[in-house]
Each structure stands twice: as C-alpha cells, then as structure tokens.
Amino acid sequence: MSRDDAPMKSKSAPAQGSRPSKEAAEGAVRTLIEWAGDDPSREGLLGTPDRVVRAYDEFYRGYEQDPVAILRKAMEPANGYDDMVLLRGIRFSSHCEHHMITIVGVAHVAYVPGAHMVGISKIARVVDAFARRLQIQEAMTSQIAAAIDEAIAPKGVAVLIDAEHQCMTTRGVQRPGVTTVTTHVTGSFKTDPAQRREFIEVATRCAR
Ligand SMILES: [Zn+2]
Incomplete structure (x- = not known):
C-alpha cells in the first residue's frame, strides 16, 4: 500500500490486507524509540507505542474520508447567489510527507457558486480530510x-x-516563525484578476 499517493477520491479505507497490524505498528515505534537512544522497556515508555499508534489513527484519519462525497452530501441550490463565499482562518494541523513532522496553519477557501452551494462547515471538513494525511503544502492547496x-x-x-x-522551525535550518504561503485558483479566480485580488486581500486581512 502506498498511502502517500492515495487518490483524492479515496474509495474509503485503505485496503485492509495491506495495512500492518496494530502490534506491528507498535513494534515499529519501539524500534524508533531505540533509534532515538532510549529503552522502550523502561516504565515511562511502556505505554508509548500504543499511544503513538492511536495518535496516528487521528493524525491520518483523512485517508478514510472522501472529500468529494462530504461536499456532495451537503449540496443545496444557490438560488441565484453568485458572489464569492469565503471561509477565512480554518485552522488545521497536518504532517509533512518528508519528515512526518507537524505542519500547523490556516487555510482560507473561497468559491463562487454555480448552480449549487455547500454548507460552510463542510468546507472545513474538507480541509481536515486533506490535512490528516501525509502532505506537502502545495499539493494540499490544489487538492482542496x-x-x-x-x-x-x-x-x-x-x-x-x-x-x-x-x-x-525545530530542526535543520531552525527558522522559528517563518511561514509558507501557497495559493491555488481555478475558473473565475483565474480569469478575473480583480476577483483574485479581492480574495487575497480579504483572506490575508485575517489574523493568523
Ligand atoms: Zn518536512
């Protein structure tokens, strides 16, 4: 199973046959504890493999979520509303696929409805579904x-x-406070520079 290139429309859970057992995953955590230089059998670390594996279930829950299906379930007629709908400041945490270390940030998402709109809480769930996978920020931006x-x-x-x-910020070049900004636009935001500008202005006015 290659989780890191899971398709955007994940059919649902990854193929069960190829997922390692919880025991195997806990064994891998014990190996990493030893790699870090500690002793996985000392008392304070005995429960750690189990906790790490359960934390992974949360961190990577997105593989089991289908963002397109989440949105389609919440679709409603736009009834002529054809201006920008903008959700600002959707906080998320994700993990980079290069180091499996945390990415913490905010997403601003806008769309101009065609025939349909979608419940706004569902946009936040879509951000989460992609954040809870191994990611690179550029890919996550365009996947949403x-x-x-x-x-x-x-x-x-x-x-x-x-x-x-x-x-x-915590390893390598160690530059705390540096953030990365990525944008992706489609359709009218691409063809209408004023609309794109309005989006960037309103989105970035939001305090992080
Ligand atoms: Zn990284």
Missing part, C-alpha cells in the same frame, strides 16, 4: 480546490494556505 471543483462545479475556487512547518 480540485475537490470543491469536482463536487459542486462552482464558477471558481481559490485556496490560500499559510502554514508553519515544524521540520523547518
């Missing part, structure tokens, strides 16, 4: 836009993500 495009066929989608990569 593509899912909204596919699910509700809006006139355009715009996504801006501003995030801190702890693999940059």
